[in-house]
Amino acid sequence: MWSSQSRSTAIRIGDPGYDISSKKHVSFDSGDTNRVRRNSPAVMRVRHKFAKNVSLNESNIDILINNAGVGMCPEWQTKEGYEMTFGTNHLGHFLLTLSLLPLLQKSPKARIITVSSNTHRLAKINFENINLRNGAYSGISAYVQSKLANVLFTRELAKRLGPNSTVHTYVLHPGPIKTDMSRNMANKSQKAIYDTMTSMLYLRPEMGCQTTLYCALEERLDNESGLYYNNCRQDPLWANGTDDKSAERLWNLSCDWVQLEDHLKI
Numbered sequence: 001m002w003s004s005q006s007r008s009t010a011i012r013i014g015d016p017g018y019d020i021s022s023k024k025h026v027s028f029d030s031g032d033t034n035r036v037r038r039n040s041p042a043v044m045r046v047r048h049k050f051a052k053n054v055s056l057n058e059s060n061i062d063i064l065i066n067n068a069g070v071g072m073c074p075e076w077q078t079k080e081g082y083e084m085t086f087g088t089n090h091l092g093h094f095l096l097t098l099s100l101l102p103l104l105q106k107s108p109k110a111r112i113i114t115v116s117s118n119t120h121r122l123a124k125i126n127f128e129n130i131n132l133r134n135g136a137y138s139g140i141s142a143y144v145q146s147k148l149a150n151v152l153f154t155r156e157l158a159k160r161l162g163p164n165s166t167v168h169t170y171v172l173h174p175g176p177i178k179t180d181m182s183r184n185m186a187n188k189s190q191k192a193i194y195d196t197m198t199s200m201l202y203l204r205p206e207m208g209c210q211t212t213l214y215c216a217l218e219e220r221l222d223n224e225s226g227l228y229y230n231n232c233r234q235d236p237l238w239a240n241g242t243d244d245k246s247a248e249r250l251w252n253l254s255c256d257w258v259q260l261e262d263h264l265k266i
């Protein structure tokens with residue numbers, strides 16, 4: 001998340017743990033870095049508090065990147081009682097974004113980028129059992145549901161902000177990247193296979209962050225909003241990603257689930 005006061009404050013929330021300011025593809029002045037530590041099952045309360053602290057210290061925000069994510073974990077719950085993957089990957093981003101929207105709206109132009117995955121194409125939102133209880137849970141089903149939620153959230157946010165908004169939204173697949181995504185896999189042999197495969201076939205993080213940076217910085221995207229990107233270009237969505245009724249339903253339910261304060265509703 002970058003504030004334009006001077007481009008000197010970078011506040012990172014859950015990026016893959018390396019400093020993009022030091023990489024050669026794109027460079028920033030990064031200055032002070034404040035970081036929200038993960039490992040808090042109180043996913044939503046933490047982000048809410050964080051957003052309040054940021055609002056006290058920053059006058060505006062230019063770029064918010066919702067990158068944090070978990071996947072393939074055991075059937076865990078957030079402190080608030082939501083399935084951990086959905087709570088972290090969707091509800092946390094939803095709450096953080098809407099809490100910070102007033103600051104984003106204070107910039108002459110601002111971008112909200114949400115890192116999804118092309119695996120969202122395998123998903124549907126299980127509205128009747130969003131926490132995938134009673135045997136419906138698997139690491140992959142929870143992950144793809146949360147990644148579809150990222151796509152629907154981005155489209156619905158663009159729609160609600162409207163065509164004249166100075167805040168634009170972008171959602172993307174970063175590519176297959178060699179990161180620490182397998183950290184929560186309970187099955188050690190599956191983890192070993194995944195890690196071996198990714199170390200041979202997946203992109204290094206320097207390459208894997210390029211579509212995220214493209215969405216954050218490419219000036220030609222100034223007039224786009226609510227679209228999906230892959231490999232540094234726009235990519236068409238499948239039908240489940242353009243299901244506007246589901247997007248609206250998810251939005252309204254998410255407001256209730258995070259108990260969004262009335263003044264933050266749009």
Ligand SMILES: NC(=O)c1ccc[n+]([C@@H]2O[C@H](COP(=O)([O-])OP(=O)(O)OC[C@H]3O[C@@H](n4cnc5c(N)ncnc54)[C@H](OP(=O)(O)O)[C@@H]3O)[C@@H](O)[C@H]2O)c1
Nearest residue numbers: 014015016038067068069115116117175176177179180181
């Ligand atoms: N790797 C891939 O092939 C791939 C493919 C498609 C999409 N993606 C997406 O890319 C994004 C980044 O994942 P990654 O591959 O870089 O995985 P990763 O190495 O496991 O990084 C995940 C990041 O999310 C942070 N995080 C997790 N839970 C959090 C919480 N509750 N609050 C704040 N931060 C939290 C972690 O913070 P800590 O460092 O503090 O633990 C870490 O920085 C995710 O949204 C993932 O779905 C990855």
